[in-house]
Amino acid sequence: MASVNNADADSMATLRPDNTDGTHSKPTYPDELPFEILSLIFSHLLDSDRPSFWNPPWLIKSVCRQWRDVATENPNLWVVPPVISLGGMLSPRDAPSPTTVLILKNAARRAEFPQHLSIHGLNPSVPVQSFLSPLFSKSTQIVHLGLIRIRPGAFQTISTQFKIHSLPNLLTLRLHVDTEIRNGYCGFLYGFEDCPALREVEIECFNPAFIRLPWTQLTHYTERSRESPIGINSLLCPESSLDLQELSYYFDSGPVWLTAHQTQHTFPALEHVNLDGTEDEKIVELLDYLTLQSLKHLRCPCHSTRVVACVERLIVRSGCRLTILALFPKRSMEPSIEWGAALLNSPSLYTIRNLEVANPSVQAMNMIFTRSEGRDVSLPNLEECVLHLGDSESTNSFANILRGSSSSVGSSQQLELEIARIKYFKVLVPSVRDRVRLHLAAEGFEDSELDNNTQFENLVNSVDKYSEYVCEIVQPGMSNRKKGLGRLLFDWTVPTFSVRKFLDYLLKIVDDEVEPLHIVLSRVYVPVYELARMLDSQPRFYKELRDKAQQIFTQLSTITSNRPLLTTWKTEGPLSIIYRQAPFSDPVNLHDLFFEDKGAYLGRQIDGLRWGFVDLDRSLRWC
Numbered sequence: 001m002a003s004v005n006n007a008d009a010d011s012m013a014t015l016r017p018d019n020t021d022g023t024h025s026k027p028t029y030p031d032e033l034p035f036e037i038l039s040l041i042f043s044h045l046l047d048s049d050r051p052s053f054w055n056p057p058w059l060i061k062s063v064c065r066q067w068r069d070v071a072t073e074n075p076n077l078w079v080v081p082p083v084i085s086l087g088g089m090l091s092p093r094d095a096p097s098p099t100t101v102l103i104l105k106n107a108a109r110r111a112e113f114p115q116h117l118s119i120h121g122l123n124p125s126v127p128v129q130s131f132l133s134p135l136f137s138k139s140t141q142i143v144h145l146g147l148i149r150i151r152p153g154a155f156q157t158i159s160t161q162f163k164i165h166s167l168p169n170l171l172t173l174r175l176h177v178d179t180e181i182r183n184g185y186c187g188f189l190y191g192f193e194d195c196p197a198l199r200e201v202e203i204e205c206f207n208p209a210f211i212r213l214p215w216t217q218l219t220h221y222t223e224r225s226r227e228s229p230i231g232i233n234s235l236l237c238p239e240s241s242l243d244l245q246e247l248s249y250y251f252d253s254g255p256v257w258l259t260a261h262q263t264q265h266t267f268p269a270l271e272h273v274n275l276d277g278t279e280d281e282k283i284v285e286l287l288d289y290l291t292l293q294s295l296k297h298l299r300c301p302c303h304s305t306r307v308v309a310c311v312e313r314l315i316v317r318s319g320c321r322l323t324i325l326a327l328f329p330k331r332s333m334e335p336s337i338e339w340g341a342a343l344l345n346s347p348s349l350y351t352i353r354n355l356e357v358a359n360p361s362v363q364a365m366n367m368i369f370t371r372s373e374g375r376d377v378s379l380p381n382l383e384e385c386v387l388h389l390g391d392s393e394s395t396n397s398f399a400n401i402l403r404g405s406s407s408s409v410g411s412s413q414q415l416e417l418e419i420a421r422i423k424y425f426k427v428l429v430p431s432v433r434d435r436v437r438l439h440l441a442a443e444g445f446e447d448s449e450l451d452n453n454t455q456f457e458n459l460v461n462s463v464d465k466y467s468e469y470v471c472e473i474v475q476p477g478m479s480n481r482k483k484g485l486g487r488l489l490f491d492w493t494v495p496t497f498s499v500r501k502f503l504d505y506l507l508k509i510v511d512d513e514v515e516p517l518h519i520v521l522s523r524v525y526v527p528v529y530e531l532a533r534m535l536d537s538q539p540r541f542y543k544e545l546r547d548k549a550q551q552i553f554t555q556l557s558t559i560t561s562n563r564p565l566l567t568t569w570k571t572e573g574p575l576s577i578i579y580r581q582a583p584f585s586d587p588v589n590l591h592d593l594f595f596e597d598k599g600a601y602l603g604r605q606i607d608g609l610r611w612g613f614v615d616l617d618r619s620l621r622w623c
Helices: 006-013 035-046 057-062 065-072 098-108 126-131 133-137 152-164 280-289 305-318 362-369 392-403 432-442 453-479 496-510 516-522 525-537 543-556 590-594
Strands: 116-120 144-150 172-177 200-204 220-224 246-250 272-276 297-301 324-328 354-358 384-388 424-428 569-573 576-579
Touching: 126 152, 133 152, 144 152, 280 297, 280 305, 297 305, 305 324, 324 384, 362 392, 392 432, 432 453, 432 569, 432 576, 453 496, 496 543, 525 543
Parallel strands: 116 144, 144 172, 172 200, 200 220, 220 246, 246 272, 272 297, 297 324, 324 354, 354 384, 384 424
Antiparallel strands: 424 576, 569 576
8 A cells, every 4th residue: 555654654653672682673564554453543542532633533544545545434533623724814815724625524524513623823814704604603513622823803703603603512622812912902702601511621821811711610720821810810719610620820920819819718629730830929829828628639830948838838728638749940949948847747748649849958858768767758658759959969968868878967867768669760950960970879889989080070071972962863853743734643853963973972882982881870761762763763764874773782782780780770861860660680781771661661742741730831732
């Protein structure tokens, strides 16, 4: 079968390399896949309660002719059409895109209109209003609606049409307002206040606007705004919904929140709170206003002890049982953020399983990560932890804890490191120098072994150079990832010159020009695996590089580390290390270190947030 796009087919069909012998499988083309595999793929694409308009199931028809024939006759795949782009329709002579015409023709010849609809670039022009009339007339069948990059002038069109043609089945609404004038008033948007099924709303608007919604019935709400809150005051007023379960709010600057509400308010069903911004005082004001007895997941910026104290008040006041607590940095932090001993020993935190903290004090780190005679660790159920260390002093303090050279405040009693219970432990530091020093400490190196400044500087320079090579390889490939409607999968462009430099550097390891310690400390698994995958998926174009890489990887498998403890921690980039719980079997070779955990990282979301939180830094227009 002929493929519509050979590059997409090659990329799609590359299978996961073998995890044991280091070899890589050959590409399998889509037209060779049996019908059973196609059915599994289709089922997976349809099994989602959050539709993807950028990569909908309908796009599988673009893979090859066989898939197109199957997809065209499967009505379920048309439930979620691609994004309808209207950004170019500004004058009567402008025509809609072929994709948009195809969607409408397909909808017209089927009994049911698509339940999921996303419109991009909606503007107040006459062609757009005329073109969308059939869509508005079928609005009663819409369940999930996304209006992305709405021009403020289109508010009247949307309001009028949806007031005339109701949305009785609308469950999810996503609104992104394209605000070209930073300080301009966007206007008044209505038409959604009479949607009895509406439960989930996501709004992004960085200019003042008035949007009318059925606030009392919402269960999930996400807002990104700047100077003027769009709906947070209406949502959190005492008369608002008692059924609100999830709240995500990004703020930038502007007046104080909730000025109309002076007393605390209880939301009995609110379990998930995700806040993002740079001003601690706004975080404190909002959290001090709420009482959340069902709160399980809390994420907010934290740059000072003041925010930690506010979180402590919220937990004590609410009597909740948290399972996820993420206090992350957005800017420079206090040198040492104090955690109250009462908070760490509180029954409310006994159930914490996932924790993210920034620059905790030495006392707090000791309570979380060590035990002593007569004192057990705080947070005994902790399973995942992300630790941000914002300066060298905090890095050195944590390094001492890892070495076991830390002691209780005011006591000579030694503390025993206790991190075996943590399945995922990531530590982020401000510089490559701090990362190398911390990594050495984590592997058991004493300070006396780092006294030779020349040797240490050479090690730092080596790690820095390696990290630079990796970034040169990975970043161009990531920048070439496209979300075009004709592409089912992302494209990779191999930066040939950077790959050659990287392989030459690895060759120095093989030729004993660089000590294995350097590469062990600087290994970055994901880019190395991605490099092998990139070269293997394009064998016709990069045969020389592929063969050279395979030769080097094979030679690395014969080099065994003479210090097995170096396998306890691994790196995910130049500024972070991760604790690996499962030990290696001896002997350990450098090839094993390079390709460890490649299966777990295959297909992972780039820069995605852990633990189910929405990335509020990422614009809704790209979601």
